[in-house]
Amino acid sequence: MRSRVCRRSGEGRLRGQPVKLFEVTADRLSVEQVAGRLADPAIGAVATFVGVVRNETDGREVRYLEYEAYPDMAEETLRQIGDEVRSRWRTIREVTIVHRVGRLEVGEIAVVIALSAAHRPEMFDALHYAIDRLKEIVPIWKKEVWTDGMEWRSEGGG
């Protein structure tokens, strides 16, 4: 049997409760909580990427980041990335991506991507692809607030 995850809606179930696999949230993220959304007795491996707020950019001290999203489209494009990952790497069983928005302090988690598979081959390539695609197509923006100014930053600009 396949997992209890309903792929079309991007929802899974964890201990009977529905969970969103692709989510934009203002809540604090926990790697375990996100990876836990993939719970399935058939998996043998979970690989995670965790994006964390760094304390400097190009030599400027970052005080905090302010993330903004176009939430509905962001969740739809996250789901699209999940679909792309599973069609490119057939060994990947499920994907979950959760991105936080709002004010994030240095050291806080901005994004968690978790993939599950029966076995480990290809998981790291798939993870790398997922974070690159996220930075390319998902409508989320970050404003860096430094000790001496602020700026909206895109991937192209660093």
Added chain:
Amino acid sequence: MEMESEEIKVTVRFFAAPREAIGEAEITTEIPAGTTVGELIDHLTEEYPVLRAYTRFISVAVNRAYVGMQTELQDGDEVACLPPVGGG
């Protein structure tokens, strides 16, 4: 045909730097039926000259999907002006 005189209403959403520059997150505007995304952006730039600094870099989504500048808008569309994204 009386298509020229027909007006449609669309919602336009702004994010990040252009949102702050304009001072609006969302507006509704009436435009002639058959208006393309590119024409709407030109129209918005006239209304909000501060947008000019961003139009070169903006991607557009209609009803939450990326579209080209030639796309014709329909009544009730949600148009989003998306500056270069930077999640992660």
